[in-house]
Amino acid sequence: MATSDIKGVQGTIAFDGEWITITKPQARQGEREFRIRAADITGIRVKPATRLFYGYVHIILPGSAAAAESTSLSAGGRPRHSDPRSLTIPRRANDAAVRLVAAVEQTRPTS
Template sequence: MTTSTHTGGGMDVKGVMGSISFDGEWITITKKEVGQQERQFRIRAADVTGTRLKPATRLFHGYVQFVLPGSAPATEEKGLMAGGRPPHSDPHSLSIRHGANEAAQKLMAAVEQARA
């Protein structure tokens, strides 16, 4: 795993089977599924039309999601294993653990600020 060396307030959130980094302009969502190649999705903060953050609890993962023009946000999957999160295949969201709530909140606030 590489560490971020961005200057200018770069931040990273470690999620479930992936991570999100934000360098002030670009959001990079990296996802790794078992047995598959790592995939990266880059989104310009200026292109984001909305953000959703569902904090994780001790029992259930939460998620971070970015909404883009022309794409409806992925719906939450119901069920015990999904715990009300978008599917892992959604390129604009990432599940987070309870310990990542604070980092996720800071990242989302930074993205909201960059959008303004």
């Protein structure tokens, strides 16, 4: 399976067919990588970006609450940057986010 990549505002999401890797810069720590096995996730929330606001991709794991969305006007309802399972995306990444969700859904076990 081909790799699916999303270039976000401050980081990237890559999917290699089995693992989702979110790479984000962390304060005073350089870049940090978070790996999640696609078969372990419950779902992916995507809020498409618009001309005025960035969107986001958020990975949901079993037993964990979805990230809270910021209510400030400047954040546009996105999860906080410190959330390791989400990435803020620009409008040009909307199509890549849809492709990522489709690729991950194909690899997840059906119940």
